[in-house]
Amino acid sequence: MNGPGLSFPVEFDPTLPRRHSSGNIFARFFLVSTWAGIAALALLMLTILNDSIGYVIITTEVDPASLAVNGVPYEEQTNQQLTDILANHLSARRLRVLEKETPFADLNQAELVLLVEQEVLDPEAAATFSMVQSLFDRSMVNAELAEHPGATMQMRFWLQPGLLSNSGSSNALLAGIRTALYGSLWIIAITILVAFPIGVGAAIFLEEYTVDNAFYRLLRANITNLAGVPSIIYGMLGLAIFVRGMQPITSGALFNAVSGDPAAATGRTILSAGFTLALLILPLIIINAQEAIRAVNPLLRQASLGLGATQWETIWHHVLPQAMPGILTGTILAISRAIGETAPLVVVGAATYITFDPTGPFSKFTTLPIAIYQWVSRPQPEFRSLAAASILVLMALLLSLNAFAIALRNRLQKKQ
Amino acid sequence: MLSSNIMPYAQSNIFSKTGEQEEAAGASGFAIEARNLSIHYSAFRAVKNVDMAIPERKITAIIGPSGCGKSTVLRSFNRMNDLVPGAHAEGDVIFMGQNIYAPQVDPVEVRRRIGMVFQKPNPFPRSIYENVAWGARLNGFKVGLGRPSMDEWVENCLRKAALWDEVKDKLNQSGLSLSGGQQQRLCIARAIAIQPQIILMDEPASALDPIATLKVEELMQELARDYTIIVVTHNMQQAARVSDQTAFFTVDADRAGMLVEFGDTRQIFTNPKDSRTEGYISGKYG
Numbered sequence: 082m083n084g085p086g087l088s089f090p091v092e093f094d095p096t097l098p099r100r101h102s103s104g105n106i107f108a109r110f111f112l113v114s115t116w117a118g119i120a121a122l123a124l125l126m127l128t129i130l131n132d133s134i135g136y137v138i139i140t141t142e143v144d145p146a147s148l149a150v151n152g153v154p155y156e157e158q159t160n161q162q163l164t165d166i167l168a169n170h171l172s173a174r175r176l177r178v179l180e181k182e183t184p185f186a187d188l189n190q191a192e193l194v195l196l197v198e199q200e201v202l203d204p205e206a207a208a209t210f211s212m213v214q215s216l217f218d219r220s221m222v223n224a225e226l227a228e229h230p231g232a233t234m235q236m237r238f239w240l241q242p243g244l245l246s247n248s249g250s251s252n253a254l255l256a257g258i259r260t261a262l263y264g265s266l267w268i269i270a271i272t273i274l275v276a277f278p279i280g281v282g283a284a285i286f287l288e289e290y291t292v293d294n295a296f297y298r299l300l301r302a303n304i305t306n307l308a309g310v311p312s313i314i315y316g317m318l319g320l321a322i323f324v325r326g327m328q329p330i331t332s333g334a335l336f337n338a339v340s341g342d343p344a345a346a347t348g349r350t351i352l353s354a355g356f357t358l359a360l361l362i363l364p365l366i367i368i369n370a371q372e373a374i375r376a377v378n379p380l381l382r383q384a385s386l387g388l389g390a391t392q393w394e395t396i397w398h399h400v401l402p403q404a405m406p407g408i409l410t411g412t413i414l415a416i417s418r419a420i421g422e423t424a425p426l427v428v429v430g431a432a433t434y435i436t437f438d439p440t441g442p443f444s445k446f447t448t449l450p451i452a453i454y455q456w457v458s459r460p461q462p463e464f465r466s467l468a469a470a471s472i473l474v475l476m477a478l479l480l481s482l483n484a485f486a487i488a489l490r491n492r493l494q495k496k497q
Numbered sequence: 498m499l500s501s502n503i504m505p506y507a508q509s510n511i512f513s514k515t516g517e518q519e520e521a522a523g524a525s526g527f528a529i530e531a532r533n534l535s536i537h538y539s540a541f542r543a544v545k546n547v548d549m550a551i552p553e554r555k556i557t558a559i560i561g562p563s564g565c566g567k568s569t570v571l572r573s574f575n576r577m578n579d580l581v582p583g584a585h586a587e588g589d590v591i592f593m594g595q596n597i598y599a600p601q602v603d604p605v606e607v608r609r610r611i612g613m614v615f616q617k618p619n620p621f622p623r624s625i626y627e628n629v630a631w632g633a634r635l636n637g638f639k640v641g642l643g644r645p646s647m648d649e650w651v652e653n654c655l656r657k658a659a660l661w662d663e664v665k666d667k668l669n670q671s672g673l674s675l676s677g678g679q680q681q682r683l684c685i686a687r688a689i690a691i692q693p694q695i696i697l698m699d700e701p702a703s704a705l706d707p708i709a710t711l712k713v714e715e716l717m718q719e720l721a722r723d724y725t726i727i728v729v730t731h732n733m734q735q736a737a738r739v740s741d742q743t744a745f746f747t748v749d750a751d752r753a754g755m756l757v758e759f760g761d762t763r764q765i766f767t768n769p770k771d772s773r774t775e776g777y778i779s780g781k782y783g
Contacts, residue, residue: 380619388632388691389609
C-alpha cells in the first residue's frame with residue numbers, strides 16, 4: 082500500500098507506452114544512421130580495393146624469354162650482360178641519350194634491370210581488369226587475352242613495392258609515387274612545424290591573456306569564420322604571399338639554395354606549399370586549442386596561482402599539460418585535412434609530373450593527392466588502378482600519422 | 498599525533514628570498530588588516546567598508562549568510578579576486594606593513610606569502626610528492642647545510658598535514674587517487690610547503706564527510722601554532738569549535754556584504770552585541 086496522502090493511481094500513466102515508443106523511434110533512427118555511415122565507408126574501401134587488384138594483360142616489344150642467357154632470366158644477369166642487352170636492342174642514338182643521362186657504369190644491377198624493362202621490353206598494359214571482373218568474368222578476360230597474341234597475363238596488386246620505389250612515369254606499369262610521397266611528407270612536416278607553435282601560441286594568448294572586449298570577440302569570431310573559407314582561397318593567398326611576395330625566401334635565393342629548376346626558382350617550392358597549408362589549418366588548430374585550454378579546470382589555475390606561481394608558470398606547468406591531449410586531437414584533425422588538400426597546392430604551383438625526389442624545402446614538388454588526381458583524370462583504365470593503389474598509400478600515411486598522434490595523446494593522458 | 502621532531506624546520510626560513518620583511522611582520526601584532534575595504538564586481542558593490550585586524554597565529558572564522566561576501570573578503574586578502582574579470586578593491590589591506598593593493602605590489606608575491614586552501618579539494622593531477630614539492634621548488638626552495646632535503650621537506654609538510662602515515666608508501670601515486678578528505682589535507686600540505694605567513698581557507702570542509710571534517714579541524718588547530726589561519730565557513734558549529742576570533746558578516750539593504758561584529762569567538766557565540774549576530778547564531782535566519 083502507498084503511504085497516506087501519496088497514492089499512485091491503480092492504472093499507471095496511460096501515455097507512458099507512447100512516450101517510450103517515440104524514444105524507440107529515435108533510437109532506431111540513430112542506429113540506421115550509424116549503419117549508413119559504416120556502409121558508405123565499406124563501399125568506399127571496396128571500390129578502392131576493387132580497382133587496385135586485378136588481371137593485367139601485358140604486351141612487350143621483345144619477348145622477355147628471348148633475353149635469357151643459358152636459362153638465366155634477364156632479372157638475374159650481371160651488369161655487363163644487362164649493358165649488352167641494352168646495346169643489342171637500342172638504337173645508337175637512344176643509347177647515347179641514356180648514357181648521357183647517367184653512364185651505365187654508374188648504375189647498379191637493379192637500376193640496369195629497370196632500364197632494360199623500360200627501354201627494351203617496354204611493357205604496356207593492353208587491358209586492365211578490376212577485382213570483380215577478374216574473379217567473376219573470367220571468360221571476358223580470356224577473350225581479351227586471345228586478342229593479344231604473345232601477351233602475358235598476370236594478377237596484379239597495384240600496391241606493390243614498385244609503386245613506392247618508382248617515380249612518375251607515363252607508363253602505368255612502371256609508374257610510382259615515390260616523388261609524390263616524399264613531397265607530401267616534406268610539406269606536411271613544414272606545415273606542422275609552422276602551424277602547431279603559432280596556432281597553440283595564438284590560442285594561449287586569446288584564452289589566457291586577452292580581456293573579454295568587443296575587439297577580441299570579433300577576432301575570435303573571425304578565426305572561426307576563417308576555418309570555413311574554401312581551401313582554394315588559401316591557395317590564392319599562398320600564391321600571392323609566399324610564391325610571389327616572399328619569392329627570395331621561398332625559392333631559396335636568400336640562402337643561395339635555389340634548385341636548378343625554373344619553377345622552383347620562381348618560388349613554387351615545398352616551402353611555399355608548406356606555408357600555404359599551415360595557413361589553411363591554422364584556424365582549425367587555434368579553435369581546437371582554445372577549446373582545450375578553456376576546458377582546463379579553473380580550480381587548477383587557482384591552485385597554482387595560490388601557491389605564488391606567475392601566470393606563465395601556471396600556463397606552462399598546469400594548463401598546457403592538461404590541455405595537451407585536446408590540443409593534439411585538434412592538430413590530428415587539422416593535419417588529416419592538410420594531407421588530403423589538392424586545390425590550394427595546384428594554385429601554389431604543384432608540378433603534375435616530376436621524376437626526381439625533392440631534395441629540400443626549395444625543391445619543386447608534387448604530392449600524393451595531386452598524383453592521384455592526375456591519374457584519375459587519364460582515360461586509360463590502368464591509371465585508375467594506379468590511383469586506387471595510391472589512395473591506399475595515402476590512407477595508410479594518414480592512419481599512421483594519426484596513430485602516432487593518438488599514441489602521443491594517450492601517453493600524455495596516462496602521465497597525469 | 499604530530500611528532501616533535503618535525504618542528505625544527507617550522508620556524509627557520511628555508512626559502513631564499515624572505516628575510517628582513519619577516520621582521521616587519523608582527524610589528525603591529527596583527528597578521529593582516531583590512532582598512533575601509535570595499536570590493537566591487539564591475540558596478541556591483543559586493544562588500545563595503547570592512548575594517549578588521551586579524552591577530553597572528555590564531556584562527557579567525559568568518560561566518561554569515563549566503564551572499565554576504567565572506568569568500569570575497571577572504572580572497573581579497575591574497576588578491577585572488579584579481580582573477581575575476583571586473584573585480585576591484587578600494588581601501589587598504591595591510592600585510593607586513595604594506596598595502597597589498599598598492600600599485601607597486603606584485604600579487605604573485607602576496608600569494609606566495611598568503612597561502613590558500615579552496616572549498617573543493619584541488620590537488621594537481623600529479624604525484625602526491627610533486628603536489629607538495631612543486632610550489633616549494635617554484636619559490637626557490639634551497640637544499641644546503643642545515644636545511645632539509647626536498648624529500649625531508651615533503652615528509653615534514655605531509656606530517657604537519659597529518660597525512661604522512663596514510664601516503665608514505667604511495668608518494669608516486671596521483672594526488673587524485675586519494676579520498677576527498679585526504680586530498681584536502683594534501684592541499685594543506687601543499688600550502689604549508691611554501692611557508693606562508695597566513696593560510697586562507699575557503700570552506701575547507703564543506704565538501705567532506707564528518708570524519709574528514711574533524712580531521713581537518715584538528716589539523717587547523719595544530720597549524721595555528723605556526724600560522725595565522727583565516728577560515729570562511731558555513732558551519733557555525735565549526736566556527737565555534739575551532740576558531741579563536743569570529744567575524745560575522747551579513748547583507749544590508751542594497752545587497753552589499755558588510756561586517757557586523759568581530760570579536761572573541763566565545764563572546765560572539767554567547768554574548769553577541771548586535772541583534773543581527775544573535776539572530777543568525779540562534780538560527781533565526783541564514
